[in-house]
Amino acid sequence: VKVGIVGGTGDIGEGMALRISQVHEVILGSREAERACATSDACHLALDEKGLPCTCSGVSNQDAVDRAEVVILAIPFQHMAATLSSLSGFEGKMVVSPVNPIGRKEHFFFAPPPEGSAAQQIARLLPKEAKICTAFNNIAAGSWKALDAPFVYSVAVCGDDPAAKGVVMGLVASIPHLAGFDAGPLAVSPMVEAVTPLLLNIAKYQKMRDVGIRFA
Amino acid sequence: VKVGIVGGTGDIGEGMALRISQVHEVILGSREAERACATSDACHLALDEKGLPCTCSGVSNQDAVDRAEVVILAIPFQHMAATLSSLSGFEGKMVVSPVNPIGRKEHFFFAPPPEGSAAQQIARLLPKEAKICTAFNNIAAGSWKALDAPFVYSVAVCGDDPAAKGVVMGLVASIPHLAGFDAGPLAVSPMVEAVTPLLLNIAKYQKMRDVGIRFA
Numbered sequence: 001v002k003v004g005i006v007g008g009t010g011d012i013g014e015g016m017a018l019r020i021s022q023v024h025e026v027i028l029g030s031r032e033a034e035r036a037c038a039t040s041d042a043c044h045l046a047l048d049e050k051g052l053p054c055t056c057s058g059v060s061n062q063d064a065v066d067r068a069e070v071v072i073l074a075i076p077f078q079h080m081a082a083t084l085s086s087l088s089g090f091e092g093k094m095v096v097s098p099v100n101p102i103g104r105k106e107h108f109f110f111a112p113p114p115e116g117s118a119a120q121q122i123a124r125l126l127p128k129e130a131k132i133c134t135a136f137n138n139i140a141a142g143s144w145k146a147l148d149a150p151f152v153y154s155v156a157v158c159g160d161d162p163a164a165k166g167v168v169m170g171l172v173a174s175i176p177h178l179a180g181f182d183a184g185p186l187a188v189s190p191m192v193e194a195v196t197p198l199l200l201n202i203a204k205y206q207k208m209r210d211v212g213i214r215f216a
Numbered sequence: 217v218k219v220g221i222v223g224g225t226g227d228i229g230e231g232m233a234l235r236i237s238q239v240h241e242v243i244l245g246s247r248e249a250e251r252a253c254a255t256s257d258a259c260h261l262a263l264d265e266k267g268l269p270c271t272c273s274g275v276s277n278q279d280a281v282d283r284a285e286v287v288i289l290a291i292p293f294q295h296m297a298a299t300l301s302s303l304s305g306f307e308g309k310m311v312v313s314p315v316n317p318i319g320r321k322e323h324f325f326f327a328p329p330p331e332g333s334a335a336q337q338i339a340r341l342l343p344k345e346a347k348i349c350t351a352f353n354n355i356a357a358g359s360w361k362a363l364d365a366p367f368v369y370s371v372a373v374c375g376d377d378p379a380a381k382g383v384v385m386g387l388v389a390s391i392p393h394l395a396g397f398d399a400g401p402l403a404v405s406p407m408v409e410a411v412t413p414l415l416l417n418i419a420k421y422q423k424m425r426d427v428g429i430r431f432a
Contacts, residue, residue, distance in 0.1 A: 198407035
């Protein structure tokens with residue numbers, strides 16, 4: 001599938017591009033197409049060095065939406081709504097939310113919007129014809145980027161459109177060592193998103209880095 | 217340590233007794249001491265058959281609190297408050313909450329009390345001198361009981377008393393194959409408890425049984 005990454009120059013977006021562009025055509029978007037091209041070039045360089053394939057190209061966020069079949073919203077929750085309101089053309093697209101609304105005091109905590117989760121807010125903000133799935137919420141940016149480290153994680157996938165969920169499960173399975181798990185409808189997203197602040201707390205208090213999960 | 221299990225005749229309580237009584241003295245409580253004795257006898261029988269040690273004894277819930285150093289509250293959330301109001305003597309005890317407030321529509325969801333989590337409600341209901349920790353929330357009753365199956369899980373531990381948390385982490389580590397992870401203060405409990413309905417959803421929609429987690 002053609003995978004568009006909105007916010008592809010961020011930490012998570014660039015990490016996703018590094019892994020996904022080895023297996024799928026990745027259209028990496030940014031507010032400024034120039035920055036997207038620079039990140040895309042960096043991906044080509046990093047993967048070429050390892051003798052790995054790379055199909056990345058850098059474009060504007062809007063072009064990433066327009067050209068992709070699956071659009072991944074690799075945007076921090078705080079910029080979510082503003083970014084979506086600046087884009088159009090989501091009708092009929094499969095949209096993946098790896099977005100986690102997280103607050104911080106001494107510890108990290110789940111800070112969802114009134115809709116219950118970032119994914120459910122995205123579903124309200126986008127046209128009804130967009131098919132929203134939650135996926136990739138619990139993988140740290142550092143893990144995406146560390147190409148030489150093991151990348152053995154579980155990915156919970158939620159969504160209300162069975163066909164779109166099937167495509168996203170296939171996308172997960174196509175990335176070596178990742179295992180997708182159907183976690184049910186989009187309404188389960190709060191529980192998936194809340195895992196991320198838990199992992200950040202474990203990293204903090206247990207003194208670890210880039211903690212992920214596996215369902216077993 | 218001497219481990220008391222309040223609600224030891226329930227599914228989870230009995231499973232915990234089977235595993236923990238191989239390594240620690242377990243004082244298994246129930247509303248009726250007779251039922252606790254029957255469950256304790258069943259534990260002895262099951263472990264004897266496998267040539268495994270068992271130090272279980274059956275008593276009333278109140279005796280389990282009185283005689284234990286660590287008290288595990290193996291009670292469904294709906295009976296939590298009523299059970300605690302019927303018991304006393306928690307002052308100075310280490311109290312472990314594996315309790316998860318879960319609702320169900322088509323899917324399972326996290327349904328916390330106003331305090332934010334079962335553990336935080338327990339902290340409000342018990343005397344201040346009780347030292348509450350969250351632990352064992354994400355292990356299914358079936359996994360505790362399946363003594364021949366692998367029991368390789370991660371356990372997130374939350375709590376505000378460092379010494380009590382240390383003892384609970386030690387208790388976790390003493391059970392073969394379990395790994396404890398310090399997840400921070402008791403205020404992190406909502407995120408730990410919310411993992412359980414997520415695992416129930418994965419079990420339901422992915423058609424699995426007794427799904428658990430590992431942090432990796």
